[in-house]
Amino acid sequence: MKIKIWILTLLLVLAFGENVRAAETLSVDIFGPGQTRVNILVLPARGVNGQAATSLARSFGEYVQGDIGFLPFLRLAYLTEVLGGDPSKGLKADDIDFKPLQLSRIDLILTIGGSGADIEARVYETFTRKLLVGKAYSQVDQGGVAHVADRFCAQLMRVLTGKSGFFDSTLAFSKKVNGGKELFIASALGRGLEQVTHDGGFDVSPSWSKDGRKLAYTNISDLGHRLGIWDRSSRVSRLRRFPGNIAISPTFTPDGQIAISLSLNGHPDIYLLNSEFQAGSALAPSWGISVSPSFDLSGRKMVFCSGRLGGPQIFILNRDTGVVDRVTYEGTYNTRPSLSPDGRFVVFARLTDSGNRIFIRDLVVNQERQISFGPGSDEDPSFDPDGYFVSFASSRAGGTKIYVTTRYGDPARLIPTGPGDAMAPAWGVAAALD
């Protein structure tokens, strides 16, 4: 009997021996998506009840596609990529066959409908069939359709990334007019272009106040340097002179003060002005020149360009400790720094063998990367309010124009600013043109 039990036990062990080695689990970590762009397909606009699309809806679709082209995290897909062509019979999820879209790796689909002066647009996620954005606009006319498309794309960007500073902010820049330079503003897509100063001379290096109500800039004329303040609500600008006749690169701090390079002691140092426009003590004083201050959102970190160690290099001041650290070590000529709102990245222009190029430095991991590649000269980099897009001036296509890239160095896109050279772009943190 004992033998029997023993044999049966042996058999059981043999029979289930495999199962004793239990199923195994393997843990895998994936860092960062393999593709940082999602595919979006804009379906042709439709009319209501099977009617042909209105020209307004079609033009809305074209503007939306143009806007999407500015967003490096979206890739515009084409209908020809979808097996069997247009998979929709209408505008809503029930009218769309998502299967071929999933097979074609389309992540998002945008439907546009229009009747009369009304436009409706929806974006669905093809994998979950969820509605991400759905908007209806009424009383749209041909003149306002671009603005409506921008608003819709801002909403889409907000849903996808939580940010929409690109669409919500205003770009100010200096543009050649009548032999001098005046300041202009426009949306980041170049819409609503408007000349805001008529000072004569050269208006350069604009900087927005945090609330977007004021622009500070330098006016250079026969009278020397003057600080200019343009008020958005009154649309008037006022110019002020300072002792020493030098007033370079004024910049608003997040709390509304102005930091500016003044030559009060024989060489330009950066000073904070009080409400009476009087200079206090210098920030990070030295025997060499210091210009181009740029602050993070807290206002406690300031990057600037200084020749305190010889050639112009980028430095960072910690306003809490007063400690100044050198940021750039490569290159002999690094200028025009712009600090990202979170204080992590600095973009600046570096003179290379092939002209000025934009570089970015990550202050946390201490790594540097070139993000603009010419040809010509790339200058005056400036972060957008999200610290993602970087605008700069470039002579790559002849005259100097404004381009936008990202801090990852995505292909630069031209921002239309009309005829004439445009330079020194600055992003306004506040809401865009109404």
Next chain:
Amino acid sequence: MQDTRQTAGFLLSLALHALFVAAAVFGVGNSMKVDMDKPMYTVDLVSLNPSEDPAAGDTGEAAGAPPPLAEGETRQADQSAAAIPSPPTAEKLKPEPLVRDDAKAISEKKVEEQKKLDKKVEEKQPSRQDLLKEALKDVKKDVADKSKDKGKVQDALKDVRSQESKESKKDAVSGELAALRKSSGGNIFTAGGTGPGGAGGGKGTGAGGTGSGLMSVYGNIVKQIIKKNWRYQAMGTETNVAVVLEINIDPKGTITGARVVQPSGNPGFDDSAMRAVHETQALPSPSVKSLDTLRITFNLQELGK
């Protein structure tokens, strides 16, 4: 009396069955004397030694292990044993290059691992060769005699075949490694890459695999495949986002199910991970058969950018 005989017969039958099952489970022919304490197959499975590369047979004798058997060759031997009773010759067991030459190149880390393994292989190698020779001798003898039961022959052949399948499995892994190395620019252990500016730093991340080196190699293969299909509109502004998915795979590597076990708090991000798995559909068959669950953490972190 009859009952006693029946019981005895039953017991005898059980004992014989048990022996048979034991032989089948451990893959040991009766005629082979094997020290069961020696984990000889484990060495083969984790072995990625370039010197064991069958392709090495072109230039010289393999240093580590006996020549791997080509699938076709063994089948031929099998057929000839079953149908035409002519013994397989030693010539038929010559190595056949199954893996591309570039499989020889291997990352330093693996080579180090290999060196350790080599020592083990060296210790066990003579017995393995002896075993094979012995098995072949048995096959020859048995087939020539025609008098022994076919079970023995088949046992021996089964053994040869099981070894062959393990060898070819190893070859398949080497092949995958070679392919991966080719596609990822020389180092499969590098995640991410260099950005457009060329200054972006790739950081090495080993798979969080538990257990053998093969598991970690498989983990890397899985990582590469799924990462490739993962699309997310990264603006790089939110970096501390991670979702953990559990994926079930069958022995062929087909994904049979996936679920979020630890959401990120961002449904769109979770969906992107699910979409990547959905698009992947199938993975290579796992090298460890008992592996049926993958726990994948999708981190939104900047490594390549």
